[in-house]
Each structure stands twice: as structure tokens, then as C-alpha cells.
Amino acid sequence: MDTIEQLIAWAGPKGVKLNGLGPQRMPGRGIGLVATREIQPNEIVLEIPIACLRTLDTVPKPLVRKLPPKMSVHGLLAADLMLDGVNPSSEEHSRYAAWDAVCPTPEDLSTAPLLWPEELQALLPRAARELLDKQKAKFAKDWAGVRPVAVATAGGAEKDVASGSTSVNASQQGTDDKDGDHEDEGLKARYKHAWLLVNTRTFYYTNAKLKKRPRDDHMALQPVADLFNHTDDDSVTCKVSFDYRGFSFRASKIYNPGDEVHICYGRHGNDKLLVEYGFAMDENRWDEVVLDEVVLAKLDESQRDVLEEFGFLGKYVLDREGVCYRTQVAVRMLCCKHGEWRRFVDGADDGEATQEAVDLLVLGMLRESLSTAATKIEEVGGMAVGRPEQREMLVRRWKQIYQILQTHIHRIVGKAQS
Structure with missing residues (x-):
């Protein structure tokens, strides 16, 4: 009997109920849970009683x-x-x-x-x-x-x-x-x-x-359920709930035999996933690139003071949709008159008249960030420190950042040419 079979044999008598799910080894991803039959939406596929938790x-x-x-x-x-x-x-x-x-x-x-x-x-x-x-x-x-x-x-x-x-x-x-x-x-x-x-x-x-206790202390370990792997699509994951009896996991869609069943650890970008869980997803819909270093470097002290006064200093990000509103506000500090900037911040001006100038500045910043990502990829690739999988993960993360930057650079250039 291997370790997975031993776990199931141990968990069953303790009240853990698997309903249409079974553990399976996933190459490169440890162990996951897969459907052993067709599962219908809203079916409870796993139950863990309170008595099984480590708290x-x-x-x-x-x-x-x-x-x-x-x-x-x-x-x-x-x-x-x-x-x-x-x-x-x-x-x-x-x-x-x-x-x-x-x-x-x-x-x-x-x-x-x-x-x-x-x-x-x-x-x-x-x-x-x-x-x-x-x-x-x-x-x-x-x-x-x-x-x-x-x-x-x-x-x-x-x-x-x-x-x-x-x-x-x-x-x-x-x-x-x-x-x-x-x-x-x-x-x-x-x-x-x-x-x-x-x-x-x-x-x-x-x-x-x-x-x-603080919210960070609201945690428990639970057997079998900790085998669920993560997906970024929280609309098709198992829905998790708990009460005085224990935890329940409900399917949110149809699963066919052999399909892996996931949960969502949260709407996390890859920096969070990497630090907290040790992996980063290539197609993560919640991934983003932090632009603070390149944006703040362009602002003088007085401009930073104004942004801080209005609550817009820092936390500038680029995601798969584009740069965030905070970035739009900060960059307009560099190319708009104060009256124009204030009207944009107050919502009285949609900023369309200055968008071309903003895009040009953003383009330069993204190209700087792209150059930084390329340098990091090359630097890590030439190192021998640490384990190979650690260096590979670090290169992978920088390549994900490179791809997001490159995609938006092409988008801005295409917009300017159209």
C-alpha cells in the first residue's frame, strides 16, 4: 500500500468523505485530486469533519x-x-x-x-x-x-x-x-x-x-483537502464552506472522469504565489507587474508630495488589461498642467485629450522595465548558485514579467499607429 492509499485508509474511518474524487500524482505538481466519475454542479465532493483538523x-x-x-x-x-x-x-x-x-x-x-x-x-x-x-x-x-x-x-x-x-x-x-x-x-x-x-x-x-486572535491566525490544516491544487479561475473551482461540523467542498461545474478538480487560493499575482507557495503560473489572469521603481524615479520631490497628499503615491501596476488608474494619475503629473491633472483626479475630465502624451511616457517606462527584465533573465541564467530548479523558477518569473510588458508595449505602439 503506497502513501496515498494509506492516507485514504486512515482518513475514511475518521469521517473524511470523498464523493467522486480521488488523489493522483501529478508530474511536476505533487499530488492532486481528480474526478473518479462524472460529477455534477453543486455536488459535495469532499467533507472533512472538525475532529480531523489540526488547529x-x-x-x-x-x-x-x-x-x-x-x-x-x-x-x-x-x-x-x-x-x-x-x-x-x-x-x-x-x-x-x-x-x-x-x-x-x-x-x-x-x-x-x-x-x-x-x-x-x-x-x-x-x-x-x-x-x-x-x-x-x-x-x-x-x-x-x-x-x-x-x-x-x-x-x-x-x-x-x-x-x-x-x-x-x-x-x-x-x-x-x-x-x-x-x-x-x-x-x-x-x-x-x-x-x-x-x-x-x-x-x-x-x-x-x-x-x-488576528485574522492571520485564523487557520487550520486538514487532511486530503490539502491535496487540492490551485487554479486562477475562481469561477470554476470547488466552493469551500465550513460550520461547526466541518468543511464541505462543492463542485461548481461538470467534471468528467480523470479531470483534475481545483480550488482557488485567492486572486493572487505570481509574485504572491511564488513567495507564499513556491510556484508561478504562466497564464495567470491575476498577474501584474509593479512599476513603482520606474515611475517614482521620474517624479521630483514636490510631485511626490502632491501625490502623497491625494493618496496616489506608489502601488503602480501593469496587469493584462493595462496600467492601473493610480499609474495614469502619477504619469499625468509629468505631462499635464496642474489644473488638467486636478480635473482628472476629481473625475471632471476623462483625460482623453492628454492620453497620447501619457501613453508615450508610459511606453518609455515599460521599455525601461523590459530592459531590466531582460538583464535579470541573462544574469540569473549565468549563475551557478542555489539549486537548478530555484534558478529556473526565478528566470520563469522574470520571463512572465517580460511577456506582460512586451504585450502592453505592442498594444501602445499599435494604438499609436492606427
Whole structure:
């Protein structure tokens, strides 16, 4: 019996109900869920009872008491996953072993930028770098809380852990920093793997206890449902709902036998998908290119002050439809008289009279961005740092950006020539 069969055999008696769905390995995409028969719209294809979820309530209380009182649910769930692996003979491990066995390995998650060398992280697009910086800060905070417990548990200091004596005084901390860093790297890598599993596989969930926490803490892991892959078309995905009984997944269209059934992780561009989930879709309808660097470089300080006063400083993007309204406002600051600019901002002028000048400026900015993307593709292609799949993912992301830029450049040029 392989790991997928073991998971289904484990999940069924616990109340997980698959109705016309079955797990299947997807080349290059891990495991997905496919239709095993014809499925009709609005059919419930999967049910997961509350008792099967891994939530704040299922993290062992002795572990919770040893960790910082304000630790995130993300950090707690990752600690539970990681320390469960440290002690595979535990009762909790036997309870979740079949589920754990189908989770992605560290190699499977290697395309997540959190695992990349700094040299590759530095070459991410600006939007992705900013998301990654926030993610790294969250991880660092969680690891700082978990580290003493992980070191004590893995190092055999069970007596100290059991008594809750996990604090480290200043002199001990100095010794740990100098002598223990190398030994800690293995534990840190294991915790990072567990942390990424939580990051990529949780569902939005709340109850009375979680409602007292920030929205980011409203999360739960659930077996089998975490095998659903993502699609950007949220009109044809399974509809997810939950109540006091558990989660239900309903089909939104007809599926034929063998069709993969998806859910939508959200209307995310590829920078978000790459940082949070470790993949980027070539045909992502929600993808966009952030233009802040090239637009802001053209504005002087007084122009930036005016844009900030009116709430239009930054967050300039190009998507598959064109540049956003915020970009139109910012670029008009460069080519319109103040009265014209103000009328456009107030909605009293549709801007048609100045659109040609705006398009010309935008065209120059997009060409600059295109040159930057081409340079990044060439630079990453000549590197040997990191894993091949990491470099390939980074090149892929820049090529997606290049394609969006090129498409809109052609659109502007064609408009001018018509």
C-alpha cells in the first residue's frame, strides 16, 4: 500500500468523505485530486469533519505552555509538526503518520524563495522581495520562540523541557550563539520546512478561540483537502464552506472522469504565489507587474508630495488589461498642467485629450522595465548558485514579467499607429 492509499485508509474511518474524487500524482505538481466519475454542479465532493483538523486546539498543551504566550498559530502548528518529527514514537506521531507521509518534502518545497540563497532572493522582482522580507520576519520571530524547545528536545534535555525550563540567560545565549549555531542549522531547516508546510497548506478557519486572535491566525490544516491544487479561475473551482461540523467542498461545474478538480487560493499575482507557495503560473489572469521603481524615479520631490497628499503615491501596476488608474494619475503629473491633472483626479475630465502624451511616457517606462527584465533573465541564467530548479523558477518569473510588458508595449505602439 503506497502513501496515498494509506492516507485514504486512515482518513475514511475518521469521517473524511470523498464523493467522486480521488488523489493522483501529478508530474511536476505533487499530488492532486481528480474526478473518479462524472460529477455534477453543486455536488459535495469532499467533507472533512472538525475532529480531523489540526488547529490551535490540537497543539499539545504541554508544548503550548513552553512556547511564548503570544506566539502565532502559524508558529505553533509548525512547532507541533516539527517536534512530532523529532519524536516519531510519540502518540501524536502515530495519529498523524499517514497524513505526514504525503506532505511535500524539503526538496518539493525548494522553489519557495524562503529556501533560496540570498544571492537569488536579491534578484527577485521588487514586489516579491517585499513580500519575502515580511515572510522572513514572521519566520524569524516564530523560530526565536521555538528554538529553545527544539534544541532541548532534539538534544536530549527532556528533563528541562518537561519542567518548562527553556529560558536562556545572557551568558548561555552568548555561548549558544558561538558554539550552537552550526548544530542549530539542522533544527532550523526542519522548522522552516514545517513552517512552509503550514504556510502552503492551511485553510481559513475560525472558532470562538481564534476570533480573539488576528485574522492571520485564523487557520487550520486538514487532511486530503490539502491535496487540492490551485487554479486562477475562481469561477470554476470547488466552493469551500465550513460550520461547526466541518468543511464541505462543492463542485461548481461538470467534471468528467480523470479531470483534475481545483480550488482557488485567492486572486493572487505570481509574485504572491511564488513567495507564499513556491510556484508561478504562466497564464495567470491575476498577474501584474509593479512599476513603482520606474515611475517614482521620474517624479521630483514636490510631485511626490502632491501625490502623497491625494493618496496616489506608489502601488503602480501593469496587469493584462493595462496600467492601473493610480499609474495614469502619477504619469499625468509629468505631462499635464496642474489644473488638467486636478480635473482628472476629481473625475471632471476623462483625460482623453492628454492620453497620447501619457501613453508615450508610459511606453518609455515599460521599455525601461523590459530592459531590466531582460538583464535579470541573462544574469540569473549565468549563475551557478542555489539549486537548478530555484534558478529556473526565478528566470520563469522574470520571463512572465517580460511577456506582460512586451504585450502592453505592442498594444501602445499599435494604438499609436492606427
